[in-house]
Amino acid sequence: MGAKETVEVTGHLMDTGILSRILDDIRDYGGDYVLDQFEVGHEAHDPSSARITVEADDDESLQRLLMRLQTRGVNPMSLAEASTRPAERDGVLPDGFYATTNLDTRVHIDGAWHDVENPEMDCGLVVDSSTPGLRVRTVPMTDVRTGMRVVVGTAGIRVAVPSRDEVADSFATVGAELAGERPQAVLVRQVADGMRQTRADGKRLLWVVGPGVVNTGAVPALVALVRAGFVDVLFAGNGLATRDIEQALYGTSIGVEVSTQGGDHGHEHRVRALNTIRKAGSIAAAVDEGTVTSGIMHALVTGRKPFVLVGSVRDDAPLPDVHTDVVAGQRAMRAEIRDVGYCLMMAAQLHAVATANILPASVPLVCVDLDPATVTRIVDHGTSRGRGIVTDVGLFLEQLALELVAGYPRG
Numbered sequence: 001m002g003a004k005e006t007v008e009v010t011g012h013l014m015d016t017g018i019l020s021r022i023l024d025d026i027r028d029y030g031g032d033y034v035l036d037q038f039e040v041g042h043e044a045h046d047p048s049s050a051r052i053t054v055e056a057d058d059d060e061s062l063q064r065l066l067m068r069l070q071t072r073g074v075n076p077m078s079l080a081e082a083s084t085r086p087a088e089r090d091g092v093l094p095d096g097f098y099a100t101t102n103l104d105t106r107v108h109i110d111g112a113w114h115d116v117e118n119p120e121m122d123c124g125l126v127v128d129s130s131t132p133g134l135r136v137r138t139v140p141m142t143d144v145r146t147g148m149r150v151v152v153g154t155a156g157i158r159v160a161v162p163s164r165d166e167v168a169d170s171f172a173t174v175g176a177e178l179a180g181e182r183p184q185a186v187l188v189r190q191v192a193d194g195m196r197q198t199r200a201d202g203k204r205l206l207w208v209v210g211p212g213v214v215n216t217g218a219v220p221a222l223v224a225l226v227r228a229g230f231v232d233v234l235f236a237g238n239g240l241a242t243r244d245i246e247q248a249l250y251g252t253s254i255g256v257e258v259s260t261q262g263g264d265h266g267h268e269h270r271v272r273a274l275n276t277i278r279k280a281g282s283i284a285a286a287v288d289e290g291t292v293t294s295g296i297m298h299a300l301v302t303g304r305k306p307f308v309l310v311g312s313v314r315d316d317a318p319l320p321d322v323h324t325d326v327v328a329g330q331r332a333m334r335a336e337i338r339d340v341g342y343c344l345m346m347a348a349q350l351h352a353v354a355t356a357n358i359l360p361a362s363v364p365l366v367c368v369d370l371d372p373a374t375v376t377r378i379v380d381h382g383t384s385r386g387r388g389i390v391t392d393v394g395l396f397l398e399q400l401a402l403e404l405v406a407g408y409p410r411g
Contacts, residue, residue, distance in 0.1 A: 002055045003062040006036065009074045010049040011161060014040065019050060022072050029065040031056040051077070063096065066154040071101045073161035082109045082156030084127055087148040093124045093141055096152040100125060100138050101159055102361040107136045108156035118334070119360040125151035142327050162362060162385055187389055188396065191366055192403040194342055195230055203341020204232035208355045209296070211239040212347030212370075214253045216394025219244060219296055221401040221408075226299040228405045233336045234300060234307040235351055238315040238322045241283065241297055241307075245319075246273040248295035274317045282320050308332045310351070334358055342366075347393040349374045361385060368396050 013019040026033045037051040054069070056062035066076065085094040100123045105116040109127060116125060117137040127149040128135040139148070151157070198205055213222060225231055243253045250269040280286035287293075287301040300307050310329030311322040323329035337358060343365040345352040352367060356378055359365065364385045367378035375388035389396065401408045 002032075002057050003059040004053060004055045005062060005066060006051060006053050006077045007066070007069060007074045008049065008051050008077055009072065011047050011073060012041075013048040013050060018072055019048075022052070022069060022074060025068050025072070026052075026054060026065065029056070029068060030061065031065050060096070063153050067099050070103075070154065070157070070159050073103065073159060075158045076154060078155065079108060080155040081111075082107050082151050083153050084109070084149045085152050087144050087146055087150050090145050091142055093144055094150050094152060097124045098151045098154060098157060099123075102359065103159040103161060104360070104362060105160075106158050107151060108158075109136065109151075110134060118337075119362075120334075120358050122357065125157075127151065140330070143331075184389070184391055184396070185399065188399040188403055191344070191389075192400060194364060194366075195344075195404065198342040199229070201341055202339075204339050205230055206233050206235065206337065206340045206343045206355070207231050208235045208343065208345040208348045208351050209240050210236070210346060210348030210351065211243045211253070212393055213240065213296075213397065214243040214247055215256075216347075216392060218346075218394040218397040219247060221394075221397040222296055223294075223299045224401045224405045224408050225397075226296070226303055226305060230404055231300070231305055233305065233340070234296075235333060235336075235355055236307065236309055236348065237351055238309060238311045238318040240348075241309055241319055241321070242270060242274055244295045244297050245277060245283070245286075245292055246270050248292050248298060249273050249276065271317070274319065277319050278317065284321075306336055308336055310354075312350070330354070330358070337363075344368070345378060346397065349377070352378050356386070368393050 009018070009022065011018060023033065032055045034053045035050065036053055038048070040048045054062070054065060056065050087094055100119065100121060102119050102121040105119055106113045107116060107125060114134060114136045117135060120138040123138040123140050124144060126137055126139045128137065144150070195205055209222070213219065246269050247253055250273065252269045254267065254270055276291060277283055277286050280289060280291060283292070283297050284301045287298050292298050308329065309319065309322040310326060310333070311318045311324050315322065318324055323332055333355065340359070340363055343355065343359060343363055345355065345365060345367040347369050349369070356365065365378070366387050366389065367375050368389045368391060369375050370390065370392055372390050375390050379386040379388040402410060
């Protein structure tokens with residue numbers, strides 16, 4: 001006989017295809033199932049529920065399967081206590097550790113339920129009793145330290161998937177479609193409404209921006225949004241900041257004149273821009289001394305808005321502000337996602353994926369890119385409440401600025 005567990009799931013199981021994916025997961029992980037109970041909602045807005053007995057060859061296989069099912073919002077029926085094991089080495093989670101989702105999570109331990117702090121996918125759960133009141137938080141593998149009390153297995157863990165109403169509230173009537181089937185003005189207006197509501201709720205607006213924003217001539221639009229208070233924190237790489245500063249100093253992006261798309265100065269302007277900032281010591285220092293007088297980075301510095309720049313192996317002479325240690329960069333990003341209520345990703349595939357990895361599923365995100373594959377990748381990433389818009393990021397930002405910024409020039 002194999003190992004068994006009875007699980008339950010509630011939601012719009014049929015029209016979203018979740019039940020089918022759950023059963024596929026069970027088969028893919030070599031398990032079997034019996035559908036013990038299935039109740040279909042009578043009205044379109046009514047949720048359905050299912051109770052399933054899941055079986056695997058052994059307990060280790062069952063635990064891995066149950067962890068996979070929890071990414072779909074499936075929870076064990078039992079109310080057992082969670083189990084923990086101490087980490088034996090720095091940077092290494094104990095065998096059988098619970099691999100987290102980014103869904104809202106609760107852990108039953110020491111006789112009580114505890115909300116998990118900062119839900120993040122692909123981490124471990126650490127129980128911390130060093131301060132008054134027991135805490136349970138996600139910890140990335142790189143930050144695990146010897147002796148940490150780490151949750152193992154799936155017992156005593158429950159997750160909650162955002163309801164259809166919550167998703168609808170975040171995106172009005174925007175569905176899972178990738179723009180093109182809906183007038184872009186409508187999509188822009190709905191995104192703007194989400195941003196206004198986020199600000200009204202006292203939450204922060206996070207932007208993840210790629211160098212395409214500079215190449216498409218959208219710097220004035222984004223600067224206007226920064227100055228109007230619709231950018232609270234920005235994540236980017238060396239490329240965005242360098243091209244933005246190159247345009248501020250020389251009017252070019254990788255040697256091409258942004259305003260006319262003419263001229264070709266090669267990489268000379270880029271390298272000179274990098275050298276100028278390195279000579280000043282930082283972007284903020286270059287702004288303060290009057291060397292950089294315009295652009296996105298100038299607006300962030302003068303508006304006292306935080307930004308996190310994380311580099312890559314492709315960067316040549318990165319700016320002084322760029323994190324060249326990716327683990328340090330991840331930690332800096334995690335430190336800035338507190339109170340984030342809405343995330344906009346603009347032509348920034350790699351940084352968008354990295355940000356989606358650390359954001360809780362409760363944070364709505366919007367990905368805008370001309371590449372449908374990039375948009376699909378973000379929208380389908382993990383359990384995020386993502387929506388994608390396939391369009392030119394420059395045109396989108398222009399329309400967004402017109403929608404949100406009073407007096408933004410038309411034409």
